[in-house]
Amino acid sequence: xxxxxxxxxxxLYFTSNALARKLxxxxxxxxxxxxxxxxxxxxxxxxxxxxxxxxxxxxxQLDLDPSTITRLADKMILRSxxxxxxxxxxxxxxxxxxxxxxxxxxxxxxxxxxxxxxxILGVESADVxxxxxxxxxxxx
Amino acid sequence: xxxxxxxxxxxLYFTSNALARKLxxxxxxxxxxxxxxxxxxxxxxxxxxxxxxxxxxxxxQLDLDPSTITRLADKMILRSxxxxxxxxxxxxxxxxxxxxxxxxxxxxxxxxxxxxxxxILGVESADVxxxxxxxxxxxx
DNA sequence: ATTATATGCTTGTACATGCAAGTATTAATG
DNA sequence: CATTAATACTTGCATGTACAAGCATATAAT
Numbered sequence: 001x002x003x004x005x006x007x008x009x010x011x012l013y014f015t016s017n018a019l020a021r022k023l024x025x026x027x028x029x030x031x032x033x034x035x036x037x038x039x040x041x042x043x044x045x046x047x048x049x050x051x052x053x054x055x056x057x058x059x060x061q062l063d064l065d066p067s068t069i070t071r072l073a074d075k076m077i078l079r080s081x082x083x084x085x086x087x088x089x090x091x092x093x094x095x096x097x098x099x100x101x102x103x104x105x106x107x108x109x110x111x112x113x114x115x116x117x118x119x120i121l122g123v124e125s126a127d128v129x130x131x132x133x134x135x136x137x138x139x140x
Numbered sequence: 141x142x143x144x145x146x147x148x149x150x151x152l153y154f155t156s157n158a159l160a161r162k163l164x165x166x167x168x169x170x171x172x173x174x175x176x177x178x179x180x181x182x183x184x185x186x187x188x189x190x191x192x193x194x195x196x197x198x199x200x201q202l203d204l205d206p207s208t209i210t211r212l213a214d215k216m217i218l219r220s221x222x223x224x225x226x227x228x229x230x231x232x233x234x235x236x237x238x239x240x241x242x243x244x245x246x247x248x249x250x251x252x253x254x255x256x257x258x259x260i261l262g263v264e265s266a267d268v269x270x271x272x273x274x275x276x277x278x279x280x
Numbered sequence: 281a282t283t284a285t286a287t288g289c290t291t292g293t294a295c296a297t298g299c300a301a302g303t304a305t306t307a308a309t310g
Numbered sequence: 311c312a313t314t315a316a317t318a319c320t321t322g323c324a325t326g327t328a329c330a331a332g333c334a335t336a337t338a339a340t
Binding site for chain 2 (some may be wrong): 002004007009011012013015017018019020021022024026038045046050051053061062063077117121126130133134136140
């Protein structure tokens with residue numbers, strides 16, 4: 001076994017990025033029916049469940065830079081799935097009717113995604129992995 | 141607990157992407173001493189240990205698209221850390237003297253990175269996580 | 281041997297993302 | 311009250327990455 005194999009297969013940075021890329025591909029497939037990539041789906045779900053949520057609020061929950069939220073949200077506004085309202089220095093996002101109508105389809109995509117990787121990894125393994133990954137992510 | 145929390149914290153796509161982003165940031169810090177981001181470090185290590193390796197070979201080992209390898213490698217050529225040679229339709233990458241000289245520093249960055257996340261997560265937890273992540277990634 | 285197909289790499293383009301800097305609003309301090 | 315500092319968001323720019331299409335070479339089929 002070469003040194004490089006050890007570096008790769010034993011490096012959390014590398015393995016987690018590789019896994020993330022593959023899951024992203026899987027997720028993108030799962031979400032094609034609604035024509036949105038998965039990041040947007042999360043964003044939309046959060047806005048739907050937390051109307052008036054701010055960019056910084058979304059930033060914290062999604063672990064994304066505020067500027068990234070702005071860009072993602074702008075595209076969703078163009079698609080009339082959300083709106084935004086400025087109150088002082090705060091910006092609030094609001095779901096539209098279109099989003100409400102889309103929601104069931106959106107949730108279906110999620111189930112499909114979960115089904116996909118559960119099938120590949122086994123439900124128990126997937127559950128363990130997601131739990132550990134979540135905990136690790138919180139710590140870093 | 142809102143539905144969205146479940147969707148986020150229990151979604152492997154989301155958690156693994158969040159973790160990967162955070163580890164990438166950590167890794168970028170660890171590799172600043174040599175002025176390279178971590179993807180390049182992996183690439184260089186593989187080329188150093190497998191002289192004459194091809195883009196497709198690197199693509200498989202790094203789980204990156206061949207076109208991505210081309211771009212990464214091009215930048216390393218500009219920095220005189222590798223060279224490339226065409227033989228038929230195959231392209232071969234070769235380490236330069238500069239790379240050989242850089243290698244010890246490069247490996248040091250790795251150890252620092254591992255130390256960093258081992259400290260945060262605990263060595264055992266990190267080991268378990270990397271193993272599970274690696275296995276999952278192989279399956280998908 | 282010529283044409284067709286497959287393989288390997290590179291280039292054009294697009295995208296999610298982060299950081300640094302800018303703008304606008306609120307809070308704090310003198 | 312005026313000035314300074316802090317907060318919230320957005321914009322400019324850079325980067326790693328993938329996909330699709332293109333080009334070059336090798337292999338297969340007729």
